Amino acid sequence: xxxxxxxxxxxxxxxxxxxxxxxxxxxxxxxxxxxxxxxxxxxxxxxxxxxxxxxxxxxxxxxxxxxxxxxxxxxxxxxxxxxxxxxxxxxxxxxxxxxxxxxxxxxxxxxxxxxxxxxxxxxxxxxxxxxxxxxxxxxxxxxxxxxxxxxxxxxxxxxxxxxxxxxxxxxxxxxxxxxxxxxxxxxxxxxxxxxxxxxxxxxxxxxxxxxxxxxxxxxxxxxxxxxxxxxxxxxxxxxxxxxxxxxxxxxxxxxxxxxxxxxxxxxxxxxxxxxxxxxxxxxxxxxxxxxxxxxxxxxxxxxxxxxxxxxxxxxxxxxxxxxxxxxxxxxxxxxxxxxxx
Numbered sequence: 001x002x003x004x005x006x007x008x009x010x011x012x013x014x015x016x017x018x019x020x021x022x023x024x025x026x027x028x029x030x031x032x033x034x035x036x037x038x039x040x041x042x043x044x045x046x047x048x049x050x051x052x053x054x055x056x057x058x059x060x061x062x063x064x065x066x067x068x069x070x071x072x073x074x075x076x077x078x079x080x081x082x083x084x085x086x087x088x089x090x091x092x093x094x095x096x097x098x099x100x101x102x103x104x105x106x107x108x109x110x111x112x113x114x115x116x117x118x119x120x121x122x123x124x125x126x127x128x129x130x131x132x133x134x135x136x137x138x139x140x141x142x143x144x145x146x147x148x149x150x151x152x153x154x155x156x157x158x159x160x161x162x163x164x165x166x167x168x169x170x171x172x173x174x175x176x177x178x179x180x181x182x183x184x185x186x187x188x189x190x191x192x193x194x195x196x197x198x199x200x201x202x203x204x205x206x207x208x209x210x211x212x213x214x215x216x217x218x219x220x221x222x223x224x225x226x227x228x229x230x231x232x233x234x235x236x237x238x239x240x241x242x243x244x245x246x247x248x249x250x251x252x253x254x255x256x257x258x259x260x261x262x263x264x265x266x267x268x269x270x271x272x273x274x275x276x277x278x279x280x281x282x283x284x285x286x287x288x289x290x291x292x293x294x295x296x297x298x299x300x301x302x303x304x305x306x307x308x309x310x311x312x313x314x315x316x317x318x319x320x321x322x323x324x325x326x327x328x329x330x331x332x333x334x335x336x337x338x339x340x341x
Contacts, residue, residue: 059239078113085323092320
């Protein structure tokens with residue numbers, strides 16, 4: 001099957017799932033709630049989306065700079081603009097096809113900055129791992145500071161399902177899984193040794209080596225660079241938090257909510273972004289359910305979720321297309337600048 005056709009099928013499937021989730025969620029909204037949603041959207045202060053989206057741009061810029069820090073220990077220093085453009089085009093691609101963005105941004109930076117793609121994949125994996133750690137720390141902070149409000153929610157949606165799954169899992173299933181994984185690793189190792197000189201084996205080993213080097217690039221950073229890496233990670237998530245907090249002031253009904261509520265929305269909303277590409281069909285209901293904990297009517301929470309989601313998505317689409325056009329233009333001009341001896 002052609003790669004393009006596969007991507008189209010993926011896009012249609014995930015878009016269809018997103019639309020289905022939206023329909024399942026909205027079909028139970030009654031006429032009175034729809035009226036509330038329309039009034040809230042009509043009265044919303046959309047001018048506040050300008051600082052929200054500006055902070056969004058800053059978060060993407062900090063992400064590009066942080067990614068650059070991971071490349072320096074590997075001996076590569078791409079320009080910040082090229083890195084930023086690649087990140088934004090990657091986000092745009094992710095809206096179309098899940099996980100295509102990671103491949104796209106690595107491919108673009110490899111093309112324009114001559115950085116080995118396999119090493120870029122490793123740095124990207126390291127970056128995702130750091131973001132996962134940040135999200136887990138955010139969850140812990142949010143729950144600990146609001147245990148009375150969120151304790152039961154986390155127990156029902158996270159802890160209880162995990163404990164049930166562990167309780168129903170037997171030793172034989174665990175042993176079978178370990179054996180299968182061990183067999184796969186042994187067979188893969190044998191194939192790589194048996195056909196060590198084949199083109200495929202050399203490519204696979206090179207890819208594994210590149211990914212490993214990229215992933216371990218955090219440990220190879222200078223002490224000063226590690227500090228800046230942590231600072232940029234904090235800045236990225238602070239921007240995400242600020243977007244939600246400022247967004248509260250778009251609606252009169254949510255304007256009284258504070259940082260605690262913004263932390264909870266960011267935590268649960270991030271899960272929605274992970275579950276579905278771009279959060280379509282998942283972000284809005286999760287945000288609504290979260291805001292209900294803070295006594296916000298479901299219709300208002302629904303409207304708020306859509307306002308924030310549309311603003312973030314439109315920003316990605318706009319910056320993604322601008323970056324796609326700017327990449328060849330910027331690099332053509334860069335090549336035209338004479339090198340000073």
